[in-house]
Amino acid sequence: MDRANVDTDQIIPKQFLKRIERTGFGQFLFNDWRFREDGTPDPQFELNQPESKGATILLARRNFGCGSSREHAPWSLADYGFRCVIAPTFADIFYSNCFSNGILPIRLSEEDVDQLFERAKAAKSSNLGKYELSIDLNECTLSDGQGFQRTFEVESFRKRCLLEGLDNISLSLQHTDEISAWEKLHGLSPIVSE
Amino acid sequence: MPSPRTLLDKIWDNHLICSPAGENPLIYIDRHLVHEVTSAQAFEGLRLAGRRVRRPEATFATPDHNVPTTDRRLPIADPISKQQIDTLRNNCKEFDIRLFDLDDADQGIVHVIGPELGITQPGMTIVCGDSHTATHGALGALAFGIGTSEVEHVLATQALRQSKPKALEVRVQGSLPNGVTAKDLVLYIIGQLTTEGGSGYVIEYTGECIRSLGMEQRMTVCNMSIEAGARAGMIAPDAVTFDYLRGRDFVPCDFEKAVQEWQKLPSDEGASFDRVEVFESADIVPQVTWGTNPAQVVGVDAAVPNVGALSDPSERSSGEKALEYMGLSSGTQITDIPLERVFIGSCTNSRIEDLRAAAAVVRGYHVSRDVHAMVVPGSGRVKRQAEHEGLDKLFVAAGFEWREAGCSMCLAMNPDTLSAGQRCASTSNRNFEGRQGKGGRTHLVSPAMAAAAAVEGHFVDIRKWQYQ
Numbered sequence: 001m002d003r004a005n006v007d008t009d010q011i012i013p014k015q016f017l018k019r020i021e022r023t024g025f026g027q028f029l030f031n032d033w034r035f036r037e038d039g040t041p042d043p044q045f046e047l048n049q050p051e052s053k054g055a056t057i058l059l060a061r062r063n064f065g066c067g068s069s070r071e072h073a074p075w076s077l078a079d080y081g082f083r084c085v086i087a088p089t090f091a092d093i094f095y096s097n098c099f100s101n102g103i104l105p106i107r108l109s110e111e112d113v114d115q116l117f118e119r120a121k122a123a124k125s126s127n128l129g130k131y132e133l134s135i136d137l138n139e140c141t142l143s144d145g146q147g148f149q150r151t152f153e154v155e156s157f158r159k160r161c162l163l164e165g166l167d168n169i170s171l172s173l174q175h176t177d178e179i180s181a182w183e184k185l186h187g188l189s190p191i192v193s194e
Numbered sequence: 195m196p197s198p199r200t201l202l203d204k205i206w207d208n209h210l211i212c213s214p215a216g217e218n219p220l221i222y223i224d225r226h227l228v229h230e231v232t233s234a235q236a237f238e239g240l241r242l243a244g245r246r247v248r249r250p251e252a253t254f255a256t257p258d259h260n261v262p263t264t265d266r267r268l269p270i271a272d273p274i275s276k277q278q279i280d281t282l283r284n285n286c287k288e289f290d291i292r293l294f295d296l297d298d299a300d301q302g303i304v305h306v307i308g309p310e311l312g313i314t315q316p317g318m319t320i321v322c323g324d325s326h327t328a329t330h331g332a333l334g335a336l337a338f339g340i341g342t343s344e345v346e347h348v349l350a351t352q353a354l355r356q357s358k359p360k361a362l363e364v365r366v367q368g369s370l371p372n373g374v375t376a377k378d379l380v381l382y383i384i385g386q387l388t389t390e391g392g393s394g395y396v397i398e399y400t401g402e403c404i405r406s407l408g409m410e411q412r413m414t415v416c417n418m419s420i421e422a423g424a425r426a427g428m429i430a431p432d433a434v435t436f437d438y439l440r441g442r443d444f445v446p447c448d449f450e451k452a453v454q455e456w457q458k459l460p461s462d463e464g465a466s467f468d469r470v471e472v473f474e475s476a477d478i479v480p481q482v483t484w485g486t487n488p489a490q491v492v493g494v495d496a497a498v499p500n501v502g503a504l505s506d507p508s509e510r511s512s513g514e515k516a517l518e519y520m521g522l523s524s525g526t527q528i529t530d531i532p533l534e535r536v537f538i539g540s541c542t543n544s545r546i547e548d549l550r551a552a553a554a555v556v557r558g559y560h561v562s563r564d565v566h567a568m569v570v571p572g573s574g575r576v577k578r579q580a581e582h583e584g585l586d587k588l589f590v591a592a593g594f595e596w597r598e599a600g601c602s603m604c605l606a607m608n609p610d611t612l613s614a615g616q617r618c619a620s621t622s623n624r625n626f627e628g629r630q631g632k633g634g635r636t637h638l639v640s641p642a643m644a645a646a647a648a649v650e651g652h653f654v655d656i657r658k659w660q661y662q
Contacts, residue, residue: 003515004508005389005487009626014607018260018274020234020281022342032628061508063390066423066487067626068605069325069339070232092359092393092425093325093339100343155357157218168343169245172351175220178212179248179353182222191248 001046001060002117007067008094012076025072026079051129059116060087064105065094074101084135086142088113099158100168104137106152119148137163198462201430202361202396205336205459209319211353218355223348224318227304228255228291230282231607232323236346237285247289248352254313255286256294258303260607263570263597266296275608289349302573302599305329305541309413310575312442316431316456321348326541326623327426328419332412333439334431334459336396339420359425360468362395366403368475373657375551376411377543377621377640379403380418381481383473385491392424395469398461399429403475409438410545417542418623421488430460480656482528483625483638485516490625492528494643494655500524519627520635521615529653531637535618536567536648537630538594538641540604543621544572546579548641552621553585555645558662561593562651568595568610570602594648606630619647 016028034045041048047055058077064087065073074097077085084104098105108116116133123131135142137159143149154162161168180191199207206221213219233255240246247253260275262268270276279296286293294301300311305326308314316334321327323345330337340354348354364383370376397419399412407415412429419427429435436453439445446452479493490513492499501513501524517523522531538544538552549571561567569589571577577599580586586596603610604622606629612618614633621644625636639647646654 004512007626009629013628014605017231017607018278020278022235032632066389067624069323069341071341071343089390089393091423093341097341100341157216168355169347169350172220172347172353175212179351182211
């Protein structure tokens with residue numbers, strides 16, 4: 001998706017935020033770009049092109065996910081089938097929402113992202129069609145098996161949560177004593193059941 | 195002698211619960227604000243895991259995003275909106291959370307009612323499942339938007355996992371020229387910083403210009419921090435803050451003692467920021483956005499820029515796409531752009547001072563016959579105050595619609611929307627494609643600029659307005 005500043009209103013337009021479930025948002029992903037007025041897919045749009053079918057990695061430009069805090073954005077990306085988004089930069093809230101939903105956001109330099117776009121375009125015009133990347137989160141490496149190999153950075157805690165599928169709330173509830181101690185120190189009444 | 199600390203350092207240090215080895219720090223959250231759109235899945239998560247809300251008394255809820263702004267006695271026409279609002283109501287009841295419901299006199303946009311009720315206080319950490327939570331930073335709080343998973347986390351633990359953000363000082367010198375408002379100031383800053391210039395930072399706004407702003411204007415500035423990519427914006431509390439808060443519903447009983455504590459919050463002399471940006475307020479004129487992000491902005495006396503001349507290829511391509519979407523050409527004078535809709539409202543500009551500023555402009559005038567204009571107060575209180583001052587009559591006499599409180603056409607989740615191709619002068623915060631309705635074209639401006647545009651049917655330079 002060769003665009004900068006893709007905002008959350010584009011990822012999941014607000015008319016689809018009224019659902020009270022976490023699931024089923026993939027059908028609305030990029031709705032206003034993906035579908036024409038009559039509801040048919042717009043063949044010009046990136047995700048509707050044949051080589052994008054089944055894609056699990058979304059390649060984009062700077063400041064991806066800017067705007068609203070709506071977690072419906074990563075919900076819709078994940079539900080559509082994306083596991084990873086690569087861009088030079090991400091908006092802060094979107095970035096952390098990705099980790100809450102099993103999506104790995106990878107920051108690469110502008111030059112590297114340029115190169116990935118070039119390589120994906122080249123694959124599209126060759127008989128390969130699809131361009132494939134493999135990502136090793138454990139090692140924090142990314143490779144296309146054809147000479148493009150990079151490492152990327154992820155906070156070690158977030159990496160662990162993704163790899164081990166940890167429930168953040170359970171993990172934090174292990175610190176209930178510290179939370180209670182903070183509350184006591186700041187003059188808050190104790191929680192009744194503790 | 196301890197080393198000098200910033201406002202952010204002080205609030206951070208004070209709320210740090212623990213930094214367990216190999217984990218991100220846990221910080222305590224003092225206030226959690228909840229609305230209907232980003233909370234249902236969080237409450238459902240609690241229910242599924244058999245968890246409860248740790249501190250219901252620290253949590254406040256109101257429906258705002260998709261509530262109708264027409265007659266409240268009528269049923270909600272959209273069944274899905276109704277379900278979302280009913281769900282919030284049921285969740286608040288089940289988890290014992292204070293709800294300012296649709297029929298409550300204090301219902302309103304969550305970022306308007308927080309400060310208005312004194313729920314927002316200096317030195318607090320405040321979160322909400324909404325990116326404009328930064329608004330509350332105007333009172334010297336650390337306030338930022340979170341996703342629904344984090345909403346669930348805060349409900350369950352009253353804490354949040356968070357790495358400490360970097361501190362960016364945005365210093366604004368001098369005082370705002372006549373006709374230039376806090377909205378113009380923040381749009382100008384976003385234009386300079388770009389939409390991602392603040393990513394990874396919390397902005398502290400400082401300087402003579404910021405100090406001279408009233409409380410509601412400060413909220414307008416902090417509100418739009420996220421449009422520059424900064425998760426939070428804050429302003430050190432001072433006499434303006436304390437005077438604003440004194441006597442409000444939820445402030446501490448011993449207010450003066452609280453003030454003594456709050457006075458310790460401002461950044462110490464010599465405290466260092468990770469980055470500093472300095473702006474001169476004398477450089478700022480009334481602003482109008484021309485594109486599809488808030489950094490695509492120029493002065494009202496300028497023309498739509500020549501995007502083809504932008505050196506950065508992605509900015510150039512984004513500018514070209516924006517002009518195509520907006521139906522504009524480079525070189526068109528901003529004041530020549532005709533309008534069909536005007537929206538005065540949103541968590542950026544729907545407070546009483548905003549409505550007064552807009553009302554002063556329309557006094558003695560009438561909305562252009564080509565324009566459909568509406569005013570949506572930010573809360574029930576703002577609405578009553580405006581009616582007490584007779585502003586509603588002034589707006590209605592001038593041809594504006596006068597509505598009930600809510601987010602309304604800022605994000606158009608309720609029936610207030612633009613139709614495709616309609617062009618709107620809006621006092622809201624985002625001009626993204628389709629934000630106010632699919633195909634709708636949004637220009638962000640101050641309340642006075644929006645009001646003047648409604649009268650003339652095109653943008654006008656408010657500095658030349660003949661007030662009656």
